Amino acid sequence: MIPPDHPRYRSLMTRERLARCAKKGIVTLEGLTAHGRGEAFDYLIGERTTGSALLAEQTAAAFLLAAHQPVISVNGNTAALAAPEIADLQRASGALVEVNLFHRTEKRMRSIEQLLRDAGVDVLSGEAEQLLLLSHDRAWCRRNGIFSADVVLVPLEDGDRCEALVRMGKTVVVIDLNPLSRTARTATLTIVDELTRALPNITRACVDLSLTERDGLLASFDNNYLLKDAIREMTARLSHVLD
Amino acid sequence: MIPPDHPRYRSLMTRERLARCAKKGIVTLEGLTAHGRGEAFDYLIGERTTGSALLAEQTAAAFLLAAHQPVISVNGNTAALAAPEIADLQRASGALVEVNLFHRTEKRMRSIEQLLRDAGVDVLSGEAEQLLLLSHDRAWCRRNGIFSADVVLVPLEDGDRCEALVRMGKTVVVIDLNPLSRTARTATLTIVDELTRALPNITRACVDLSLTERDGLLASFDNNYLLKDAIREMTARLSHVLD
Incomplete structure (x- = not known):
């Protein structure tokens, strides 16, 4: 049992939650390692939403609201960490929610879709086809979902799939704690923040933003500025220790 | 299959190896997340041994060679990643090797000790007792091993145990990619380098160093300098992206 007053309570509870989901096959072993990488970068931005991250989250809301067909692409880690937050964002933005997995099996697809439905998400169903210009499992998506979306929010996406979506002419919004990653640098808009902090901020902006x-x-959005500011925050935090 | 010319071949192979060991219960799910955190910091130091890390590795060799009873404390991740390198270092330094686990079960102890023996390590056996000033499983160690050691090399240690060993008056040498961690800042000597790069460098120095x-x-050793230089390397790499 982790005591609630432990300084790293939130981070440790999240880790336990992921480990539980890994045992059920919802999160892959590679997904656990990826989460650890995120934790390190989160530590470097001070485990808080920075000013530029909040601006990115508000801009993400603006993109979702202005879209003809916005889609939220959900993978195993996202479902494990933030199913209720995805449900809230779907209600606020009117976006479709589609499950897309790097390590895809029918069984995993079904358990993740069920976990999302249990949290109140309306999950896009129907036949998936190999429509993206990628090898193997990662090419799958639905014709009436991501394939025809104009704006796609992809929390925790891999670099190859992010690039493929951008090449298809889509506006790709990613949530990625590593501002140096290929995903972060390829996306149209990059939110450098932790998933469960980022999603409620996007939802709130969807409700609050005037036209x-x-x-x-x-x-006014400038992704280069957003990335640079995230890096500046990390550098400042590291340098501070040197004083 | 990962192609050997993939730019991240080494890192991806390591990750696969850990996932395999996780399936066998040698590496815990928490261990996979911890590895991911290390990967992020390794990325920030450029996935190479820096000048100050090499100095730290040579100093670690000096401590091991000068010790009356040096002990290498091995956990699940260390055994999974570097059993042959531990065997080499044991031969070069004459250190005892003792298995110590954060998540301790008799079954895990046995599989990890077997994995090490298969790689040629002479593993300290005998009854473990709860001798460290820590709660639960982490207090275990052997009276003729870590408990009576003057120098302990603990790759990938947790902060609490590192503190307990320092409080017992031991020289604690850690290998930790995060120079900001409690472990890194509590240890007598901190090597900010990746495990499988660090161990062979310590082994080489054990063989090569003159008296x-x-x-x-x-x-001349100064752990504060070593930590600051690691942070400086990371800051420089992050800032470089801003140019």
């Missing part, structure tokens, strides 16, 4: 604010965010 | 070089390293 004028939305247009202002879309007109 | 004068050894004494020089011990007289």
Whole structure:
């Protein structure tokens, strides 16, 4: 049992939750390692939403609200960590939710879709086809989902799939704690924040943004600035220790 | 299958090896997450042994050679990643090797000890007792091993146990890719390098160091400098991206 007053309570509870989901096959062993990488970068931004991350989250809301067909692409780690937050964002944004897995089996697909439905998510069903320009399992998506989306929010995406979606002309919004990753640098918009902090902020902005604010965010958005500011935050935190 | 010319071949093979060991119960699910954190920091130091890390590795060799009873404390991740390198270091340094686990079961102890023996390690056997000033499983060690050691090399240690060993008056040498961690900041000597790069460098120095070089390293060693230089390397790499 982890005591609730432990300084790393939240992080340790999250880790336990992932380990539980790994035992059920929802999270892969590779997914656990990926989560650890994220933890390290989260530590470097101080385990908080920075000013530029909040701006990125509001801009993500603006993209989702302005889209013709927004889709949220969910993988195993996202479902394990944030199924209720995905349900809230879906209600606020009207986006479709589609499950897409790097390590895809029918059994995993079904357990993840069930976990999401249990949390109140309306999960896109229907036949998936190999429609993306990628090898193997990662090419799968649904014709009426990601394939025809104009804006795709992909929390915790891998670099190859992010690139494929951008090449298809889509606006790709990613949540990635590593501002140096290929995903972070390829995406249209990169949110450098932890998933369960980022999603509620996007949801709140979906509810709160006026039409004028939305247009202002879309007109002024600069992903290069967002990435640089995240790196600046990390560098500052590291340098601070040197003093 | 990962192609050997993949830019991240080594890192991906390591990850696969850990996943295999996790399936056998040698590596815990928490161990996989911890490995991911290490990967992120390794990325930040450029996945190479820095000059100050090599100095730390030579100093570690000096401590082991000068010790009355040096002990290498091995956990699940260390055994999974570097059993042959531990065998080499044991031969070069004359250190005892003792298995110590955060998540301890008799079955895990036995499989890890067997894995090490298969790689040529002479593993300390005999009854373990709860001798460290720590709660639960982490307090276990052997009276004729870590308990009576003057120098302990603990790759990938947790902060609490590192503190307990330092409080007992031991020289604690750790290998930790996160220079900000409690382990890194509590240890007598901190090697900020990846395990399978660090161990062969310590082994080589055990063979090569003259008595004068050894004494020089011990007289001039400054862990604060080693930590600061690791942080400086990471900051430089992050800042470089901003240019």
